[in-house]
Amino acid sequence: KNEVEQSPQNLTAQEGEFITINCSYSVGISALHWLQQHPGGGIVSLFMLSSGKKKHGRLIATINIQEKHSSLHITASHPRDSAVYICAVRLGNEKLTFGTGTRLTIIP
């Protein structure tokens, strides 16, 4: 079993829909990252959080340390949001352990 599990693996939605991607992990962590990987392969760091909630534009990330769970939400989704979203956790040392990613496709 992976230490980091994401769901769903694939998600297709209509433009404008509210999107939720989930990440669960099995061990104690010091921080959790949400990354976005575009079809060309480039990776962008969206959020790093260790508690609570962060918001940037239409993106919101939440984490519940007790439940070992994080969610990434996208409001008013747009086709340009189509990408692979990756959850990664830091296990106390500095290296990241990655989930397998959620492939999001937003249809106009």
Next chain:
Amino acid sequence: GAGVSQSPSNKVTEKGKDVELRCDPISGHTALYWYRQRLGQGLEFLIYFQGNSAPDKSGLPSDRFSAERTGESVSTLTIQRTQQEDSAVYLCASSFAGGGAQYFGPGTRLLVL
């Protein structure tokens, strides 16, 4: 520079040859990470440098893989006697300090024939 840069962007090599991949982190970033992403798979941690501390090499898949970093600047990842299973995108990231937000480079796409 404005971001993390990597070179070459693409590399095709023959099985058994050595390759060297380069990463230039963001100026001032003390932490540098190498990752690998095989086709259709998730990211794998390879190695982590933080300042002058001994690097965390726990992710290197075999002794054919090695990496160096000069101070807090450029890093090179060397793969000796390449194998076909080494084909992947090799990504470098840097952060202001260990544990900070990581900024990724564009990657080097390696194909071993």
